[in-house]
Amino acid sequence: MAAGKGTRLKSRHPKVLHEIGGKALLEHVIAAATRVVRPEDVYCIIGHEADRVRRATEHTGVQYVVQPEQRGTGDAVARARKALTGYDHVLVLSGDVPLIRPETIARVRDFHIANRSDMTILTTEPPDATGYGRVLRKPGANDEVQAIVEQKAATPEQLQVREINSGIYAFRTQPLFEHIRRIKTDNPAREYYLTDMAGILGAAGKRVLALSTDRPTEVLGANRRAELAELDAAMRRHKCEELMDAGVTIYRPETCVIDAEVEIAPDTVIEPFVQLLGRTKIGGDCRVRSYSVIRDSKIGDKVEVRVGCVIQEAQVQQGALLGPYCHLRPGSEIGEGAHVGNFVETKKARLGRGAKANHLTYLGDAVIGEGTNIGAGTITCNYDGVHKHLTTIGKGAFVGSDATLVAPIKIGDGSYIGAGSCITENVPANALALGRSRQVVKKGWAKKRSG
Numbered sequence: 001m002a003a004g005k006g007t008r009l010k011s012r013h014p015k016v017l018h019e020i021g022g023k024a025l026l027e028h029v030i031a032a033a034t035r036v037v038r039p040e041d042v043y044c045i046i047g048h049e050a051d052r053v054r055r056a057t058e059h060t061g062v063q064y065v066v067q068p069e070q071r072g073t074g075d076a077v078a079r080a081r082k083a084l085t086g087y088d089h090v091l092v093l094s095g096d097v098p099l100i101r102p103e104t105i106a107r108v109r110d111f112h113i114a115n116r117s118d119m120t121i122l123t124t125e126p127p128d129a130t131g132y133g134r135v136l137r138k139p140g141a142n143d144e145v146q147a148i149v150e151q152k153a154a155t156p157e158q159l160q161v162r163e164i165n166s167g168i169y170a171f172r173t174q175p176l177f178e179h180i181r182r183i184k185t186d187n188p189a190r191e192y193y194l195t196d197m198a199g200i201l202g203a204a205g206k207r208v209l210a211l212s213t214d215r216p217t218e219v220l221g222a223n224r225r226a227e228l229a230e231l232d233a234a235m236r237r238h239k240c241e242e243l244m245d246a247g248v249t250i251y252r253p254e255t256c257v258i259d260a261e262v263e264i265a266p267d268t269v270i271e272p273f274v275q276l277l278g279r280t281k282i283g284g285d286c287r288v289r290s291y292s293v294i295r296d297s298k299i300g301d302k303v304e305v306r307v308g309c310v311i312q313e314a315q316v317q318q319g320a321l322l323g324p325y326c327h328l329r330p331g332s333e334i335g336e337g338a339h340v341g342n343f344v345e346t347k348k349a350r351l352g353r354g355a356k357a358n359h360l361t362y363l364g365d366a367v368i369g370e371g372t373n374i375g376a377g378t379i380t381c382n383y384d385g386v387h388k389h390l391t392t393i394g395k396g397a398f399v400g401s402d403a404t405l406v407a408p409i410k411i412g413d414g415s416y417i418g419a420g421s422c423i424t425e426n427v428p429a430n431a432l433a434l435g436r437s438r439q440v441v442k443k444g445w446a447k448k449r450s451g
Contacts, residue, residue, distance in 0.1 A: 001076050002026050002095030003047030003067040008223045014049045016095040017056055018222070020232035021239070022259030022277055025222065026053065028098035028235075030060045033091075035102035036109065043083050044095070045076045072191030073167075074183040081177050089113065090176070092169040092194070099218040099235060100168065111211045112170035118206035119176070119197060121145060122168040126216040131223075132164035133195055135210055143209040146202060148195040152188060163212065165195060166219035175206050235260060265301070283318070292323070300336075314346075317353075335370070349380075352395065364388075365407065369395035375419065377402040394429065 006015020016026035023031075026044070033042050039061035046053045047067035054064055065080045077092060084090055091109060093100065104122070112120040123135045134154055138144040148165045149158050179200050183192045202208045213219060222228045239260060240253035247266025250256060257275040264270070265284035275293040282288070283301035292309040299305070299316045306323030313330035316322065319337040326340045331348035334340055338351045341358030349363040352370035357363060359376035365388050366380045378399050380391040389407035393399065397411055400419030411417065412429030421435035 001045050001073055001092065002053060003045050003050075003070055003076050004096075005048045005070065006096070006223070009225060009228070014053050015222075016053060018228060020098055020222075020228060021235040022261065023098075024056055025098045026057055026095040027060070028260065029093055029095055029100060030057060030062055032100050032102045032105060033093060034060065034062070036105045037091075041087075043080055045080055047076070072185075072189070073194035074180060074192030074196065077176070077194055078180050078192070081180075084173055084177075087173055090171050090173050092171065094167040094221060096221045097167065097219055098222075098231060099220065099238075101215075101218055104213055104215075104218060105168075107213075108168065108170050108211055111209075115143070115209055116207065117170070117209045118172045119145075119201050119208045120170040121148070121198065121208070121210045122166045122219060123163050123210045123212045124166060124214070124216045124219050125162045125212070126164060126220070129159075129162050129164050134158050134161040135163045135165050136161065137163075137210060143211070145198050145208040145210050147199040150187070150193070150195065163210070166213075167221070168219060169194070169197075171197075175201060175204070179204060179206075289323075297328070363391075366391040366393065368393045369397065369413065371395055372397040372399070374399045375401035375403060379404050381406045 002016040004015055009015055009018065011018065017024045021028065030042060040063060042062040043065050044057065044062055045065045045067055047070050050066055065083050067076045067079045089112065091105060108120060108122050121135060131151055133148045133150045135148055136146045136158065138146045180197065182200050183196045185192055187193065198208050217234050220231065222231050236258055239258050240250050240256065243264050244250055248264045249269045252272035255272045256270060259277045261279050262276045263281045265282065267284050268282055268286040270288050271290045273290045274288050277294065278296035280294050280297050282299040283303065285301055286299060286303045288305045289307045291307055292305050294311045297311045297314045300318040302319045303316050304321050308325040309323040311328040314328040314332040316334040317336040320334045321339045323342060325342050327345040328334065328340065329345065329347035332346040333350040335351050335353040335355060337354045339356040339358055340346065344357050344359065344361045347364040349366040349368065351368045354371045355368050357374035361374055361376065361378045363374065363380050365382040368374065372393055372395065381404060382388050382391065391405050391407045391409050393411045394413035396414045399417045400421065402420045403417045404422040406422065406424045409423060409426060411427045412431065414430040415427045416432045417423060418432065418434040418436065421433060423433055423435050427433040
């Protein structure tokens with residue numbers, strides 16, 4: 001269910017598109033569901049800003065049901081009746097409960113089917129049950145449910161019950177749709193609440209059961225910004241624990257921001273205050289030093305990322321050395337054993353094996369051969385105001401400090417570029433190119449000027 005507005009977040013954006021762990025809330029739920037069933041068997045019920053929610057999640061391969069008017073969770077599921085024709089059972093998940101685990105979804109399904117339940121409710125007992133509907137079990141019956149009572153409608157005695165409704169259910173589809181139109185709107189919000197199905201099915205003699213999870217965090221939703229932050233912190237804490245259990249060293253994990261889909265191989269060390277975002281993959285025996293930010297990049301084995309590097313949509317091969325304070329922009333490819341040093345910026349630049357650019361350099365739209373050395377202050381002038389152009393530098397070349405390479409240009413293997421040169425024409429292999437004015441010295445000029 002992903003049709004609601006989420007007005008309590010005080011946002012103009014759909015609630016389910018707010019992010020934790022680097023992904024939208026709904027994307028987390030879809031990811032968990034599609035590890036239990038096929039994507040084509042997952043239906044997102046969308047309504048508020050439906051087109052935007054669809055665009056944000058269509059890459060997942062799920063299907064959609066539209067709830068044109070947001071009239072409550074009961075109405076939302078009723079809208080899916082036609083889509084669910086042919087299914088004997090349906091699992092109902094909430095699009096704003098991002099920590100739900102695939103194992104828990106599968107457990108609800110298996111319990112529901114094994115016990116021949118008509119409705120199964122996933123419950124839990126959080127430290128603070130305020131704001132949640134209470135699950136009232138039948139006296140003397142371990143798993144059978146009498147009703148779900150919303151907080152606003154509960155009596156003082158019922159509010160003492162700590163077991164809450166998670167909003168996650170399994171239904172047998174036939175009794176669900178036979179009785180769903182019996183839900184009434186006699187509540188302060190004048191909405192159709194799916195929770196009422198527990199009492200309706202129970203009164204009809206159907207089997208309504210509760211299954212509890214001992215991990216309250218996985219069924220918590222987010223109605224306030226503070227709750228979003230709490231869910232994000234919980235997800236990132238679990239992520240760090242998973243990585244450390246798999247052989248990654250993370251110093252001060254509470255200071256690191258590591259997204260849900262990041263992958264890190266064993267024996268890599270992550271120092272404090274590192275951000276690893278998106279679909280970043282880091283090999284083994286690497287070291288990522290403090291204050292570095294890496295997004296959607298692939299880092300090979302035995303790479304050292306020194307302090308303060310920013311890396312986005314780049315690829316770095318084994319044994320490379322980066323930083324401190326380098327900036328790899330999208331399309332950068334850093335070869336095996338290459339060095340990209342302090343205050344060097346690359347964009348769509350490919351550095352060959354062992355190439356070095358150690359200081360204060362901009363390399364944009366460039367191909368740099370193996371073993372080439374780029375001196376401090378070098379610039380590839382790739383943009384003419386209308387188009388971007390390519391700079392190609394061969395193997396084993398030496399580019400002196402403060403060189404300006406005006407693209408499009410090719411510099412041959414083994415060639416030398418003199419320091420301070422502005423190069424506008426191709427340079428053949430093994431040549432020396434100089435592109436600077438001759439130095440003039442006027443002896444005694446300063447003394448005469450001051451005299």
